[in-house]
Amino acid sequence: PRVKIAAGNWKMNGLGASTAELDAMIAGATGSAEVVICPPATLLASFAARAAETGVKIGAQDCHPAASGAHTGDISAEMIGDAGGSHVIVGHSERRADHAEDDATVRAKAEAAWRAGLVAIICVGETESQRDAGDTLGIVGRQLRGSVPAGATAANTVIAYEPVWAIGTGRTPTLAEIAEVHDFMRADLANRFGTEAADGIRLLYGGSVKPGNAAEIFAVSNVDGGLVGGASLKASDFLPIIAAAS
Ligand code: 13P
Structure with missing residues (x-):
């Protein structure tokens, strides 16, 4: 039987003050579900430190395919792991749309996640016009x-x-x-x-x-x-x- 996951994607939301919500989630998440919270990158390290030794895991919302290099503004899977994250979302439709990510890019990001020892949460899904068609x-x-x-x-x-x-x-x-x-x-x-x-x-x-x-x-x-x-x-x-x- 597969253990169910409740994963939270905070998208571009959350400031230092949101730590109180994380603390309440850690305190209240007592069931059998695996819980993964993906805050913005600015909160990754502090959330991971706070969630260490608890049942709550911390993930990022995106990673670059490369481990390091001249990619201003990006973060790598290795950096996510170094900050204490265990998961990374790749291929979210907002990334596919806002940053023109195609399947090959998403696949490279998932491989980067594995290279760094992270779990890749790979997103797929149709648009409304695709469903209507x-x-x-x-x-x-x-x-x-x-x-x-x-x-x-x-x-x-x-x-x-x-x-x-x-x-x-x-x-x-x-x-x-x-x-x-x-x-x-x-x-x-x-x-x-x-x-x-x-x-x-x-x-x-x-x-x-x-x-x-x-x-x-x-x-x-x-x-x-x-x-x-x-x-x-x-x-x-x-x-x-x-x-x-x-
Ligand atoms: P909502 O739950 O706000 O509809 O967002 C879903 C989502 O995109 C999670 O990645």
Whole structure:
């Protein structure tokens, strides 16, 4: 049985004062779920120090493919590990859109994460027009095959299905639509990596996960938890979501 994950993506939110929310999450996250909080890079080291020796893991939101070099403003997977992070999100749709990241770039970033000993949380998901055109499984399949490197295992990879139109909108697919995509992803991974590896890789759903819908979403076939944006910023929202994954 796969241990469910409640992962929080803080995006470009959080200042030093937000440490109080982290502390409340650490204190309240007592269930069986694996909890990963991905603050902005400015808070990575302080959050990792605070979460050390607790059940909460800390991750980053992006990394550069290279270990070091002349890449102003970027951070490497090695730096994330050095700061105490254990996970890194790669290929989030906001990175794909705002920074023109394609599947090959995302794949290189996932390989960088592995090189540094981090778990890569690799994101895929269709836009609204792609769903309306009936292309959802085609797009998700292409992104999976292009973004997930050869060598993915349950230990080094988590995959997040995040329909772009569900992010920050309060809209979600139906439970049947979520099941369709997650079942498809599991089968696609099994084709590539074999049943045993594919069965261990956690598949998260992301996009408008809230305390009120988390339990029903996490109960869907092949959904192994959530990647949560807005509702991960406050302990009062995120703790019930963590509980729903436990
Ligand atoms: P929201 O939970 O705010 O919709 O964001 C989802 C997301 O993009 C997480 O990576």
